[in-house]
Amino acid sequence: MPIEIKMPALSPTMEEGTLAKWLIKVGDTVSSGDIMAEIETDKATMEFEAVDEGVIADIAVPAGTEGVKVGTVIATLTCEDEEDSAVTMPKAEVKATAEPAKSAEPSTVSVSTPQPTAAPVSKSGRVVASPLAKRIAAQRGVDLGEIRGSGPSGRIVKSDVEGAQDSTPSETQRAPAPQAAVDAVPDFSIPYEAEKLNNVRKTIARRLTEAKQTIPHIYLTVDARLDGLLRLRGELNKALEPDGVKLSVNDLLIKALAKALIRVPKCNVSFAADELRKFTRADISVAVAAPSGLITPIVVDAATKGVAQISTEMKALADKAREGKLQPHEYQGGTASLSNLGMFGIKQFEAVINPPQGMIMAIGAGEQRPYVVDGALAIATVMSATGSFDHRAIDGADGAQLMQAFKDLVENPLGLVA
Amino acid sequence: MAEQYDLIVLGSGPGGYVAAIRAAQLGLKTAIVERENLGGICLNWGCIPTKALLRSAEVLHNMRHAAAYGLAADNIRADLDAVVKRSRGVAKQLNQGVTHLMKKNKIAVHMGEGVLKGGGKLEVRGDKGTETLSAKHIIIATGARARDLPFAPADGKRIWTYRHAMTPSEMPGKLLVIGSGAIGIEFASFYNDMGSEVTVVEMMDRIVPVEDADVSAFLEKALKKQGMTILTGAGVESLASGPNGVKARIKDKDGKVSESEFSHVIVAVGIMPNTENIGIEALGIKSERGFIQIDGLGRTNVPGIWAIGDVTPGPWLAHKASHEGVIAAEAIAHALGNKVVHPHAMDKRNIPGCTYCRPQVASVGLTEAKAKEAGYTVKAGTFPFIGNGKAIALGEPEGFIKTVFDAKTGELLGAHMVGTEVTELIQGYVVGKTLETTEAELMATVFPHPTLSEMMHESVLAAFERALHI
Numbered sequence: 001m002p003i004e005i006k007m008p009a010l011s012p013t014m015e016e017g018t019l020a021k022w023l024i025k026v027g028d029t030v031s032s033g034d035i036m037a038e039i040e041t042d043k044a045t046m047e048f049e050a051v052d053e054g055v056i057a058d059i060a061v062p063a064g065t066e067g068v069k070v071g072t073v074i075a076t077l078t079c080e081d082e083e084d085s086a087v088t089m090p091k092a093e094v095k096a097t098a099e100p101a102k103s104a105e106p107s108t109v110s111v112s113t114p115q116p117t118a119a120p121v122s123k124s125g126r127v128v129a130s131p132l133a134k135r136i137a138a139q140r141g142v143d144l145g146e147i148r149g150s151g152p153s154g155r156i157v158k159s160d161v162e163g164a165q166d167s168t169p170s171e172t173q174r175a176p177a178p179q180a181a182v183d184a185v186p187d188f189s190i191p192y193e194a195e196k197l198n199n200v201r202k203t204i205a206r207r208l209t210e211a212k213q214t215i216p217h218i219y220l221t222v223d224a225r226l227d228g229l230l231r232l233r234g235e236l237n238k239a240l241e242p243d244g245v246k247l248s249v250n251d252l253l254i255k256a257l258a259k260a261l262i263r264v265p266k267c268n269v270s271f272a273a274d275e276l277r278k279f280t281r282a283d284i285s286v287a288v289a290a291p292s293g294l295i296t297p298i299v300v301d302a303a304t305k306g307v308a309q310i311s312t313e314m315k316a317l318a319d320k321a322r323e324g325k326l327q328p329h330e331y332q333g334g335t336a337s338l339s340n341l342g343m344f345g346i347k348q349f350e351a352v353i354n355p356p357q358g359m360i361m362a363i364g365a366g367e368q369r370p371y372v373v374d375g376a377l378a379i380a381t382v383m384s385a386t387g388s389f390d391h392r393a394i395d396g397a398d399g400a401q402l403m404q405a406f407k408d409l410v411e412n413p414l415g416l417v418a
Numbered sequence: 419m420a421e422q423y424d425l426i427v428l429g430s431g432p433g434g435y436v437a438a439i440r441a442a443q444l445g446l447k448t449a450i451v452e453r454e455n456l457g458g459i460c461l462n463w464g465c466i467p468t469k470a471l472l473r474s475a476e477v478l479h480n481m482r483h484a485a486a487y488g489l490a491a492d493n494i495r496a497d498l499d500a501v502v503k504r505s506r507g508v509a510k511q512l513n514q515g516v517t518h519l520m521k522k523n524k525i526a527v528h529m530g531e532g533v534l535k536g537g538g539k540l541e542v543r544g545d546k547g548t549e550t551l552s553a554k555h556i557i558i559a560t561g562a563r564a565r566d567l568p569f570a571p572a573d574g575k576r577i578w579t580y581r582h583a584m585t586p587s588e589m590p591g592k593l594l595v596i597g598s599g600a601i602g603i604e605f606a607s608f609y610n611d612m613g614s615e616v617t618v619v620e621m622m623d624r625i626v627p628v629e630d631a632d633v634s635a636f637l638e639k640a641l642k643k644q645g646m647t648i649l650t651g652a653g654v655e656s657l658a659s660g661p662n663g664v665k666a667r668i669k670d671k672d673g674k675v676s677e678s679e680f681s682h683v684i685v686a687v688g689i690m691p692n693t694e695n696i697g698i699e700a701l702g703i704k705s706e707r708g709f710i711q712i713d714g715l716g717r718t719n720v721p722g723i724w725a726i727g728d729v730t731p732g733p734w735l736a737h738k739a740s741h742e743g744v745i746a747a748e749a750i751a752h753a754l755g756n757k758v759v760h761p762h763a764m765d766k767r768n769i770p771g772c773t774y775c776r777p778q779v780a781s782v783g784l785t786e787a788k789a790k791e792a793g794y795t796v797k798a799g800t801f802p803f804i805g806n807g808k809a810i811a812l813g814e815p816e817g818f819i820k821t822v823f824d825a826k827t828g829e830l831l832g833a834h835m836v837g838t839e840v841t842e843l844i845q846g847y848v849v850g851k852t853l854e855t856t857e858a859e860l861m862a863t864v865f866p867h868p869t870l871s872e873m874m875h876e877s878v879l880a881a882f883e884r885a886l887h888i
Contacts, residue, residue, distance in 0.1 A: 130853060130854030130855075131853075131854060131855050131856045131858065131859050132827060132828070132829050132854035132855065132856050133854060135827055135828060135856055135858075136827050139826075139827065150762075151762070152760075152762065157854055158829070158854055
């Protein structure tokens with residue numbers, strides 16, 4: 001039996017990916033665990049390992065192909081005792097992103113052997129669709145994420161999929177698709193060089209547009225004295241030097257935000273359409289600038305972790321992020337985010353919420369400022385921190401409480417190591 | 419001053435009373451108008467009392483076959499009066515149940531004949547005089563009645579409609595049933611089991627003509643084996659009532675006319691909507707062959723006037739009426755400002771049908787022939803009762819379950835069953851169809867053993883050449 005190797009779903013939300021690179025060629029013998037290909041998802045490039053043993057009989061999807069749907073046959077493996085000639089390949093359906101979707105060849109799909117297909121998902125999360133709607137969409141190459149369901153609670157049913165294909169794209173009722181807003185950019189004959197968007201950039205564009213368009217943000221700013229925190233950091237680093245741990249200010253701020261969220265649980269929430277999810281753990285997504293674009297690896301349960309552990313974890317995550325090697329579980333999730341532009345001298349800024357989280361903390365530069373201490377002007381190291389809150393889920397007063405708790409923890413940093 | 423309601427429902431059958439309850443649940447001030455019995459035909463003169471009669475016939479049949487189960491029963495006889503009395507008792511119990519439901523939901527019940535007066539007004543002519551009610555919306559749910567043969571109207575003596583057939587004072591010795599739809603075939607089955615000599619005349623080329631052809635053929639064979647005479651492609655030319663019986667001239671499928679005498683005749687040739695004298699003409703409500711025309715939510719062409727159930731186009735089934743009642747009530751609540759409810763238009767492809775003859779018949783969706791007609795490439799599977807352990811243990815090894823799929827998408831297009839208790843099985847497929855499952859989900863479902871429902875699984879497997887126990 002030839003074994004069909006299919007485009008894997010490398011994350012729970014992955015619908016399609018770019019087959020960045022093949023590390024094998026036809027005729028190669030592979031065994032379980034061999035790296036066969038590099039696949040670029042919307043967030044990272046990941047290695048794709050062989051599960052079965054055999055000889056590569058065919059490579060159906062060439063390297064560099066974009067938009068390869070999960071479940072598409074990308075290669076075929078024969079067991080050693082078989083003849084290669086016995087392999088016949090169904091043509092893989094490859095949807096070029098620049099072209100309108102072409103329908104798949106239905107003749108290659110036989111209902112008597114149902115293909116195990118990954119659950120279709122929308123770009124914003126799970127798509128609720130009937131099994132029949134999913135199958136027809138797969139057969140016709142229709143993206144369920146683009147369809148509005150007419151069933152109970154917006155469930156996509158057969159007639160929605162058929163309707164989507166019958167109508168011309170402009171008539172199709174589409175779910176808000178942020179990309180559509182930039183579909184037609186006029187060309188003013190200004191010389192430019194076009195760079196194709198990578199998947200990370202596309203995801204950033206979509207998610208940030210979604211956040212700004214759908215989440216009513218409110219912004220609350222506090223100034224916090226850093227002298228105590230800097231002094232503590234110096235002492236801790238001296239003490240931890242033998243362990244090879246070097247705490248950054250950011251590591252301490254991650255801990256401060258996590259603790260503040262536990263102290264003010266009303267801000268550790270997610271607005272989920274018909275319910276409010278109140279998290280009992282603070283997982284902090286930390287914005288990291290990677291070569292391919294912004295990514296936010298997560299420090300899980302940061303409130304209960306020691307600062308040394310946070311520092312070690314953060315260093316490993318940041319390294320992985322820069323190499324594009326983060327695993328999906330390392331960047332998907334989080335209950336709140338932290339973004340720090342202090343190192344660039346940014347005094348203060350407002351960050352965009354990372355949906356479906358309820359808040360993000362934007363950290364400005366710690367700088368010496370005139371500061372009133374006990375009624376007299378003095379000089380202190382001060383930073384401005386601005387929280388952006390999802391006002392649907394969090395009231396201003398609750399957000400203010402969180403900012404206050406955060407400020408307290410920063411200014412009295414022993415609370416961070418207790 | 420007319421009493422003012424959000425909604426008045428005209429007729430309290432399974433469509434009307436359910437619509438009223440749903441409306442009341444949604445906070446609408448609701449009234450219901452009924453001229454005879456709360457619960458309508460279904461509870462009082464239809465579905466329920468006939469099921470009581472058929473149950474008696476089934477028990478009688480089982481007693482006669484006691485020996486097959488290693489049991490002995492002597493002096494078996496049927497007491498027709500007691501059988502009818504039980505049936506009426508069941509109807510009465512349910513009628514009181516509806517009375518209770520109206521009270522519980524604070525629905526005002528107005529007994530009398532309702533006439534639409536326009537402008538949201540409805541006149542009720544009752545025993546205590548005439549009153550005028552007023553409402554923002556009115557649902558017409560007046561139902562239907564048996565259609566008469568033009569040359570021989572039912573008289574209740576020897577020529578019966580279902581209603582007379584339900585409360586017989588004497589056992590028909592030799593019974594002619596005209597029409598082999600659900601009503602005709604159920605009474606034919608009942609009287610055949612009770613001991614009458616039964617002849618069924620059907621105009622179409624097969625009995626239960628809305629069912630799959632395989633089901634019709636199987637049922638015809640089964641009923642003939644029970645001693646019934648079945649004439650398909652045949653018609654009754656005339657009926658002449660005499661003191662000792664009815665002479666019927668029957669034209670057979672070859673065009674040959676012969677005369678036979680029967681003690682009684684049941685006319686079951688379809689239904690007529692109850693649209694007379696309720697004022698629909700004056701309001702300009704559109705109807706076709708008497709049936710009020712509606713959209714998927716139950717709206718007529720006149721704003722504020724809705725219609726549901728048997729007074730609208732078919733299928734004429736109680737559960738279709740109830741479902742339309744719920745949809746209309748929700749659509750009305752929505753129109754009156756409740757934006758939480760989202761009524762969904764009726765999808766007639768997913769309405770099951772059940773016939774309680776022995777063996778029972780149940781189906782949903784397209785027959786194999788209709789599916790092919792509609793242009794589908796069909797995959798059909800059939801699994802027989804003889805391959806099912808529970809059926810054999812029950813001593814009921816006759817029947818089958820057939821499923822029809824679209825070969826291209828795996829959509830379950832229809833399911834057709836004949837055999838013992840299939841009326842209780844069909845809803846499994848109805849749920850699946852409503853959720854738009856494909857063969858894959860049905861195959862992946864675990865069916866309990868030992869049950870008749872295992873045949874539902876096997877039938878799906880059979881459609882894809884994977885049946886296990888055959």
